[in-house]
Amino acid sequence: MAIANQETILNHLKEYLKADQISINETIKELHGQDESYHKMKLPDLVVFPETAEQVSTIMKAATQYGISVVPFGLGSSLEGHVIPQSGGMTIDFSLMNKVLKVYEEDFLVKVQPGVTRSQLNKELKKYGLFFTVDPGADATLGGMAATNASGTTSVKYGVMRDQVRDLEVVMADGTIIHTGNKAAKSSSGLHLNGLFVGSEGTLGCFTEMTLRVYGIPEFITAARASFATVKDAVEAVVSILQAGIPIARVELVDQQSMQQVNKYNDTAYAEKPTLFLEFHGNEAGLKQDVEFMQEIVRGHACEEVAFETDTAARNLLWEARHTLAYAYIHGYPGKKMMVTDVCLPISELAGAVGHARENLMKLGLPGGIVGHVGDGNFHALIMMDMNNPEEVARAQEFNERIVVYALERGGTSTGEHGVGIGKQKYQQQEHGDALEVMEKIKAVLDPGNLLNPGKNIKSVKRGVE
Structure with missing residues (x-):
């Protein structure tokens, strides 16, 4: 109001x-x-x-x-x-609430205020030989990452934001301050409030403090870039790697069109084919065996090239190419605005979903690329559009609708990590059915005046009333 x-x-x-x-x-x-x-x-x-x-x-x-x-x-x-x-x-x-309050190194926990950024936290944790795993690409605040249940490139090994939260200090709509958990590794006491508040997008309360799980910095890290003949080959290779139990820390798909943008923007000469960016964490002896096994697997899926990077600088350059992909598109299409949308599906449905997305981009005549955290079935579409052209904006929105409906019809979700916000609001009824009414009732009890971020994620108990 x-x-x-x-x-x-x-x-x-x-x-x-x-x-x-x-x-x-x-x-x-x-x-x-x-x-x-x-x-x-x-x-x-x-x-x-x-x-x-x-x-x-x-x-x-x-x-x-x-x-x-x-x-x-x-x-x-x-x-x-x-x-x-x-x-x-x-x-x-x-x-202004941007302090790392306490590192519990023996418990592998850290207590922070919500304004602390991911890079700020990892700089502090490095002194203790620890790191925070969730890496959404942007150097977001941890409060914002908790609010949207962020995940990113490392979620295949370490899990998403919800998996890292042990406790939240939350200010409720009436000003009451509560804690949703504790420092214990597990609990059978009460309802799981951490799970309720993480991902609530500021609609249930304001986070003012967080206790998060952290991890020891791996002894050895190696990264790889593997190019394939088709997207289907790349996705099927990932499924085989996961089925083999190889402890992969990151696995990202970048489609052919996006690899072209990567090369233009970063002045690199990577193969312009569907490509997997991979990273492995562990001890050197164990990883050597895992990497050899991985190479055997990808060769069985029409992998055309595998290049490895163990040097920190070279490895960072490889991941910089992935993380700057959005800027590569923006730079390549001056005057256009980017729509970044995401869906998540069972991994068995992922190859079909990515193929469907690429086919519809071409049918609708939209420039853009497809990238994804293929290890957990989450992919993103980056669409460039002229905001001053209503017809072009309508085509982009139609594309968004098509990939969301495809995902929902196959047991997926309208958003794997970006959140609902405004853009995915209209799909909530289709995705959740009668469970949406339960969510709305929770919202109404915790925020009876509908004052907390109204119109986002969960609307008021009266459908459509913001």
């Missing part, structure tokens, strides 16, 4: 926050009215920058008192409009 009496709420907040923690500056509002998606910008009425959970609690109490909608904000790197304040209101920016 937009703020009817802005002066009143500003005076209220100034009793608890410093002047520089509250902003109605137009430039600041514009920075908080958009994310990395193609969705239209909408501005908040004001932006606040809390430093403590207690300040967040005060902000939420004020929001409830005055009936103001609230949108939590990390870095704005989301891809489905999650942080766009559809109803105006107030944005809570967590950039």
